[in-house]
Amino acid sequence: KLDQSAQQPWLIDPNYAPSKSSLHRSKTAPAMATINEIRRSEETKPPSSRKPSVFFSQGILFLFLYLSLGVAMYSCTKDKFKATETHPVVDALYFCIVTMCTIGYGDITPDSAATKLFSITFVLVGFGFIDILLSGMVSYVLDLQESYLLKTIKNVNGGHSHDPRSYLVDVKKGRMRIRMKVGLALCVVVLCIGVGVGFMHFFEKLDWLDSFYLSVMSVTTVGYGDRAFTSLPGRVFASVWLLVSTLAVARAFLYLAEARVDKRHRRMEKWVLDQNLTVAQFLAADIDNNGFVSRSEFVVYKLKEMGKVSEMDILQICKQFDRLDSGNCGKITLADLIEK
Template structure:
């Protein structure tokens, strides 16, 4: 029985070696956060639609539900064009609580998606380790660094900036049609909106413009925030590599080697 058990264990280990673990599933918290975000926006829309007299619109109303959704997303993304503003103490208190609490609903799905991407990177690394053929096949992968087990920082920055450029391009093209502005004005409005500046001299005035702006602003501002985070990560990674190269290339004295032997066993590991 013992040899049979050993054979079974060996076969199981061999199967695990050639069969990598399944890819990670999208975390449930992300789905829940998106559902909570939708419910939170619905709550804000309900309050706005129930008390429209508490808000003023410099360009006039288009549709109560569309204006409410547009106001909630502009507030949640901290753009603040100023075309729709609270006009009563109750509306101001609502805006304060809405933007402060809403930060969490935006951050949770974003953090969850980042964790999901990291799990995918880990899965790729484990697959490469357990399958040498796969490792040789992906040794020239320009997106993932197999040795480090993560996506290349420069590629992450490039992808994030590419998403931002796509958001600006889509916004410019559609704003040209729905808001009937010149090319310079639509590019100006798109860039100022995506970067969360929102001066307010150019805003979304039409019904179709506000319908488009609601999801576009939410996606674009998150993409810009992620791009800035990756840029900071790239600079930190560059400094770490420079520091590591300096430490590894400098000459060490005998006393420094002895100080590095923290185990006092005559070896530095």
């Protein structure tokens, strides 16, 4: 019987050159890691988010139900309201829109305990729930317009950086630049006010100054109450114009606020990136306290300084890393993923 070392010379000869293996990996059989990845991707699908079109359709539905309830309630108790009457349905719709937009002209007011309680409920529901849905509708329409604009810019000249249109649209990031949003916001404000001024002058028979005054007080939802819509065409117009203009102007002011915040953030980010590390900052950036700051530690520290990530975000990511690092070796290996 031969000795085992004689049968297997690679055990004792350090210069032993193994012969080429006749075993070949099948090109059709997937790797174990691939199988595991496919199985895991099927198990951990991201939570489904509702499409913007769903919010738009829901907003239309709830707006219809909200206004229908308000019109029905007002029509049944119209003798319990103090109002300059034009047409029962038009007055009811006008009252609902003015209430929902929180303008409060004061030309139609509840005059009984029941109608006051109804008005309280109507305001709270409209302010706390319907307005959120309507804001989602406005966002959907604006996002749709933005996507169409981006497609147009990409199709013309490919949206190159030397294209003047790139000053207004950031094609790489797939969004309008903040200056473009501010410009559109200001145009919307001017358009809404202009339409209101023209209608009030020619249909409500107000002079130009009073028309401009009432238009501004309406779209900004101030509504002092010294001026209001009194004619039938005026209230029909107001029922549509107030709903559109107040939401559009609110979105415009949000864009203006976003522009100010974005400018401040960019100035802060530039200041952080231009700063060199001090001794105190070096010690803060040295997360593992090994006496030097690695590239990853420097990136994390700068992101925290710029406000891109918070300490809580980093802790949650570290917890996820520790959960995947089953061997507690400070790294995630392929074996760790396969074992999961």
